Every structure is written in C-alpha cells, then in structure tokens.
Amino acid sequence: MSILIYTEHQDGKFKKNSLEAISYGVAIATQTGTDAYALVAGSTSATLSDLGNYGVKKVFHVATDNNNLSDTKFMSALVAQVAQEQQTDLVIFSNTLSAKGIAPRVAVKLKAGMISGAVDLPDTSNGFIVKKNVFSGKAVTEIKVLTANKVITLNANAFEVKETGGSAEIINLTPTLPVSSITITAVNKTAGEIPLAEAERVISGGRGLKGPENWGMIEELAKLTGAATACSRAVADAHWRPHHEHVGQTGLAISPNLYFAVGISGAIQHLAGVNRSKTIVVINKDPEAPFFKAADYGIVGDAFEVMPKIIQAVKELG
Numbered sequence: 420m421s422i423l424i425y426t427e428h429q430d431g432k433f434k435k436n437s438l439e440a441i442s443y444g445v446a447i448a449t450q451t452g453t454d455a456y457a458l459v460a461g462s463t464s465a466t467l468s469d470l471g472n473y474g475v476k477k478v479f480h481v482a483t484d485n486n487n488l489s490d491t492k493f494m495s496a497l498v499a500q501v502a503q504e505q506q507t508d509l510v511i512f513s514n515t516l517s518a519k520g521i522a523p524r525v526a527v528k529l530k531a532g533m534i535s536g537a538v539d540l541p542d543t544s545n546g547f548i549v550k551k552n553v554f555s556g557k558a559v560t561e562i563k564v565l566t567a568n569k570v571i572t573l574n575a576n577a578f579e580v581k582e583t584g585g586s587a588e589i590i591n592l593t594p595t596l597p598v599s600s601i602t603i604t605a606v607n608k609t610a611g612e613i614p615l616a617e618a619e620r621v622i623s624g625g626r627g628l629k630g631p632e633n634w635g636m637i638e639e640l641a642k643l644t645g646a647a648t649a650c651s652r653a654v655a656d657a658h659w660r661p662h663h664e665h666v667g668q669t670g671l672a673i674s675p676n677l678y679f680a681v682g683i684s685g686a687i688q689h690l691a692g693v694n695r696s697k698t699i700v701v702i703n704k705d706p707e708a709p710f711f712k713a714a715d716y717g718i719v720g721d722a723f724e725v726m727p728k729i730i731q732a733v734k735e736l737g
C-alpha cells in the first residue's frame with residue numbers, strides 16, 4: 420500500500436492541518452512499510468521540496484489555476500487521476516471544508532471505502548481499522564475498511580505535526596483534467612484573524628456576556644493568547660457576533676487544544692461542536708450550568724469580575 424496525501428495551501432503557505440495530514444500519512448507508511456507522497460495542486464510560494472521535512476519522499480505537483488482548487492468536481496478528478504496513475508491505494512485529506520467536498524467524490528471514483536474525521540492512526544495488525552468520533556463526539560467507533568482503495572479525512576488537531584528532516588523530490592504531473600465548471604468572481608477573506616477551524620486556542624463567549632459591547636475582554640484574551648474567537652448560536656442569532664464564529668451542532672465543529680468558554684450554558688447542541696477540544700475551561704456564574712460536566716477546569720463566578728483578573732494574570736506572565 421502506498422499513500423497519497425492531498426496537501427492544501429493558502430496564501431502561499433501550507434496550512435497546519437495539511438502538515439498534520441502529511442505526518443499522519445507518513446506514520447501509516449512507517450507502520451505498514453510503504454511510502455507516502457504529497458500531492459500539491461496550483462501555485463504556491465512555499466518550497467515544495469521542504470515537505471520532505473515532514474517525511475514524504477516525493478511531492479507530486481499539478482500546475483493549475485488556483486481558482487480551480489475551490490471546484491470540488493475538478494479537484495476530485497485531479498486527485499483520483501493522480502492516485503490511479505501513481506497506484507497509491509490510500510488517499511488522505513485533512514478534514515477541511517474543501518476536503519469535505521472533494522474526498523467523497525474521490526472515494527466514488529476510486530471505488531474506495533471512506534472514513535471521514537479519523538482521530539487516530541489505523542490499526543493495521545488485522546485488516547485496516549480506523550477510529551472516528553460519533554454521536555457528536557460522545558462516543559468513538561472503530562470501522563474496518565474492507566476495500567482495496569481507501570480514503571481518510573483526518574480531523575484537525577487529531578495528530579501532531581512531526582518534523583523528520585529531509586527534502587522531497589518534486590515530480591511535475593500533467594493529468595488530463597476536465598474544464599472547471601465554476602467561475603470565481605470574487606474572494607472575500609476575513610483579514611487578520613486566526614481561522615477558527617484550525618486554531619489551537621479558542622476564546623468563546625455566550626449570552627452571559629449580556630451584549631456585543633462586552634466582547635472587548637474576549638478579544639483581548641484571544642489576542643494575548645494567540646487564540647481565535649468563537650461564540651454560541653444564541654449570540655450569533657442575536658447578531659452580537661458574525662455567524663462564522665458560531666460553534667456547535669449547527670455551526671462549526673472544532674477541536675482546539677484549549678476551548679475557553681465564558682458565559683455559555685453548555686447546551687448539548689453547543690457541546691456537539693466543541694467537546695473534542697483537548698482542554699475545556701468554563702467560566703459561569705451558575706454552578707449548575709451543564710458545561711461544568713464537560714469542563715476540565717471550571718470557575719464559578721461572574722465573567723465581568725473573573726475575566727479582568729485572568730487578563731491581568733496573562734499579561735503578568737508576559
């Protein structure tokens with residue numbers, strides 16, 4: 420079995436999620452005694468051979484207009500064709516928004532069994548068994564993939580980036596590709612913020628903060644700790660914060676190393692999007708708030724008294 424890792428890039432850089440996917444693919448290759456290769460499409464100012472530093476031996480590069488990277492039909496044709504031509508039988512993606520569109524299409528084209536949202540290395544001692552979270556993160560299931568070809572998407576922050584040293588050989592490929600059916604007319608980016616989906620730390624606020632005018636302390640703590648900001652759905656619905664910050668069952672599902680929840684009750688629909696976080700800290704004035712059951716650390720107190728003290732303490736720590 421050899422392994423192909425679709426490696427996303429943005430603004431000239433490889434995203435941390437992509438490097439996690441590479442490290443994951445390389446670890447499976449080591450475990451099964453095979454090779455792992457990266458696939459990069461489009462142009463990036465990053466040096467492709469540097470991906471060898473994460474353990475891949477070769478980087479397959481397909482030149483294409485970067486606008487095509489958002490076209491899931493186009494990209495699934497590209498990835499599937501490279502997988503077929505290079506005879507790789509496991510294709511790995513980071514479980515990003517774009518991979519959610521591309522990976523299932525690749526699985527259909529390759530007649531592959533697919534696992535979305537893997538959270539650990541597969542058990543390859545007797546077949547190929549992959550772990551993933553189910554029931555909004557309340558349980559973990561193990562799924563045996565029986566097909567010869569396999570597609571896996573890896574959850575963000577589920578596997579650590581590992582630097583191995585080394586440089587990869589770059590191989591330029593020119594697969595026969597369909598004409599993209601999409602024309603991108605404008606790209607609007609939220610500038611200067613840490614993308615919530617891949618943030619390692621998240622400071623989040625709920626209705627307990629009383630109004631949008633009180634978000635200064637959330638933003639200040641986020642800035643001091645290099646965190647992204649998030650909110651409950653109640654907050655986004657009230658237009659206190661933009662909807663792209665809303666986490667939960669109907670919002671973004673995230674898995675940062677630290678989720679810091681201020682004035683959020685911890686309703687089941689909210690927990691569904693955040694309970695994969697490694698460490699959860701909750702500040703709530705109600706000791707019976709359900710969020711405390713999911714918290715690693717809890718502070719029972721008024722956010723307007725507690726937050727300034729935490730901000731001060733973080734400042735003193737430098």
Ligand SMILES: Cc1cc2nc3c(=O)[nH]c(=O)nc-3n(C[C@H](O)[C@H](O)[C@H](O)COP(=O)(O)OP(=O)(O)OC[C@H]3O[C@@H](n4cnc5c(N)ncnc54)[C@H](O)[C@@H]3O)c2cc1C
Pocket residue numbers: 624625626627628650651652653654665666667668669670681682683684685686687688689692702703704705708720721722723
């Ligand atoms: C189908 C469906 C899908 C949903 N999807 C989502 C989703 O994706 N994400 C989501 O978040 N919600 C979702 N909800 C809504 C969810 O059920 C809750 O209503 C919502 O999460 C509540 O938001 P909240 O905790 O900010 O507000 P509240 O429930 O009003 O809780 C506010 C909390 O702040 C505390 N508090 C008040 N004042 C202070 C203070 N001064 N200091 C400290 N603490 C204080 C209170 O004790 C309380 O626990 C969904 C609901 C449904 C029915």
